[in-house]
Amino acid sequence: MLPATRGGMNPAATTAHERDDVARGEPGAVAHPRWTIAATMLASSLAFIDGSVTNVALPAMGKDLGGDAATLPWIINAYLLPLSALLLLGGASGDHVGRRRMLIAGILLFALASVGCALAPDLHVLLASRTLQGIGAAILMPNSLGILGSSFAGEARGRAVGTWAAAGAIASAIGPPLGGWLIDAVGWRSIFYLNLPVAVAAILIASRYVAESEPEDKPLDWSGALLATAALGSLTWALTLWSSRHGASAASWAGLGAGVLLLLGFVWNERQRGDRAMMPLALFASRPFIGLTLLTLMLYGALGGLLVLLPYLLIVGGSYSTTQAGLALLPFAIVIGTMSRLAGRLAERIGPRWPLTIGPVVTGAGFALLVRADPQASYWTSILPGLAVIALGMAGAVAPLTTAVLSSVDDRHTGTASGFNSAVARTGGLIATALAGAVIAVPAGALAGVFHVAALVAAGFAIAAGLIAFLTLRR
Template sequence: MSIAASSLSFIDGSILNVALPAIRASTGAGAAEVQWVVNAYTLPLAALILLGGALGDHHGRRLWLVIGTGLFGIASLICALSGSLEMLLAGRALQGVGAALLLPNSLALLNGVYEGEQRGQAIGTWAAAGAICAAIAPLIGGWLVEHVGWPSIFYINLPLVAAAILVALTRVEEVSEPEKARLDGLGAGLATLGLGASTYGLTLWSQKFALTPTAAITIAAGAALLAGFLLWERRLGDKAMIPLALFGNRCFSSLNLMTFLLYGAFGGSLLLIPYVLIEAGGYSPIQAGLSLLPLSILLGLASPLMGKLAVRLGPKIPLTLGPIIVGIGLLLGTRIAEDQAYWTHAFPAILTLSIGMALAVAPLTSTVLAAVERHQTGMASGFNSAVARLGGLIVVAMLGAVLVNSGEALLRPFAATLVAMAVAAGLAGAAAFFGLRGNWRRQREPITA
């Protein structure tokens, strides 16, 4: 059930990256609109995922998993039936709200069933199943884009929605911890508005790297709202969605800094690589989907093993090496050109990216969850997922200078962007190394505020 629900997010993201050129062509969207097709989903997901975890803790994780999954299904249908870019963006935003409810509760339910090494293996299997779904989805999606049209890619979500809801209602017991839950509607509202304004301003700025009055005002407003969010959370103290005192612990802070940097770099690459292969390399949507197949296969095969090994041996080595290898893969990606063979240019980059992420994904998730007490798992998984999406949100908002180009003109800004993301991935590895040094105990005692 947890796997079926959470896989919706993996599937949706991997299909959309293959379909973006077709969406842009059919709707006449500019670079900013293309960015918002991605970020209209990521913004509410990043801003509301903490509230989603808290609602599950308070009212029942199964209940809010079902509600979130149902919303995701309704939103997918809206996207599929959309006759305009505006309706598509509205559907994408509702998908983000649904994902913010289902993701933290699916992982919290899974985390509560297992202990120790079994928990690491279960989380690895959870990540692997998502990767496998993400591997299959672009192939089906690419065929649909070519032969049926891009709106049809959203229909793929509907069977998974039905299966997840059915299993949740018939096979899963309700779990809640209302005495430990933290509901903070004002904090969620401030975070959503602050992220929305900041993202809009960054999107405008990234078109020509020029700070127009509108961009400056929205960025400043976003920063003020986010500052208000932090002040409000500080005032709430231990009743906050995410107690700020937790950030006094180097391990917790460094893992989330690593998550922000790594997933920002990785999310940006997953958008750019298939986009450039289609727009500059002449790939069809199906070929672009096939090009990413090694990534999902390696993640699917290696994640259960890495989750288990990280519990047994400790997370420091995989969480340090994984991001560095991702950075090397991004540097290899700068070799992608207009006239080149997949096996000599794109494949080495994608393979190296795959190895790096396979090392890091499951150990990162299990380490974050092991760093808090059981009643905080909804909050911890929600916050770490929010940080991961926030990294991607900001990176995508800053890709306007790349997406405004087409054909060969894409290649130079694409390569420069990959170099910048490689630096971010390297810094993610450094954050994990210094944060876990002498701070991770084999017995994984919970971190408390």
């Protein structure tokens, strides 16, 4: 049960001094800690629910709207692309104009875009609406974490982030089976209406109970946002084209070249802007920061590929119903949901080095177990063991990683820091989804063999992520 307001006061009557204490993140200073956590959990759960449900719905969407191996990955990447490219700007905008204000704006945009997805008459409208969803998520995600980072400190921050991560896992757990049942019973369009009651609850709680942060007087880096978006868009398009056709072409090479040039332009722009950049290059003078960035890219890239390919393998290769495929992912999210809070507390006590070393290595072992995955065989012996080990490893890494990133910057820049780390995580998933077209394009009878290769590649990346944490993080 969530607590009453402190001292029985209406949140609107909170004093300016109390709001300043909250913004500085002093322990116990936040006026409504559990309501604050509830608002950020509900907001971020929108992104988690949507991602998990869409992965399960991909075959049904493709069949209804006429998507093929070249276009199906874009149903996911149309969402991930703006989410990856604009998370930094979304976090910086919260630092600039107020995190609560931007959180509510992001939720509202996400909800409206969800209605657009549900009503989409064709693939083009669906992709446009998915893009708007990604923009909304890019605003709400870093500001939900930024609010947590500035509202709590010390062990309280670890507990809050662990609770936030657990709620995201629970949302991911509920999404696939509920969405799968809705797809089978009503149709894929119904899954987007799931976002609306969550969005309404998040807006009401945030507007009433979450304190506004102190705005910064710093211009937003629009040129950096445009360059990052164009670079990721070019690279994603080129990789999707290459993977779906199982070979490079002049167009894919041109896209890769343009993406690299745009990335170099982004780096040059950020260097010119200095401290006014949305991604200050001075951050990369820190070896732990570089290590956390590489770990995030590798670990979430491996995980993103799995969450796209495994439901597709079960539905297309194993004739699972959408509901069954959703239930197949349930143990993964349950394990993360029950263990993330404990992992967050542990990381606050012993530091992030060992959790972020052991967790990814265990995750890699789980990916290696999936070389036994056979969609025609028993789920309990061929799928569940690997999935459970992956979940155990990720549970040990999710909350410590988030806490380590939030603790690496001062309170004024928690929105930017969480935005950058989330951007790197989504970029890993974006690249993995683009490459997943190589698996989606093969005939159903050959899916299992290609999936096994993808599982081994994911295992290598996850284990490498753990080694990077061991070598770069302080004892």
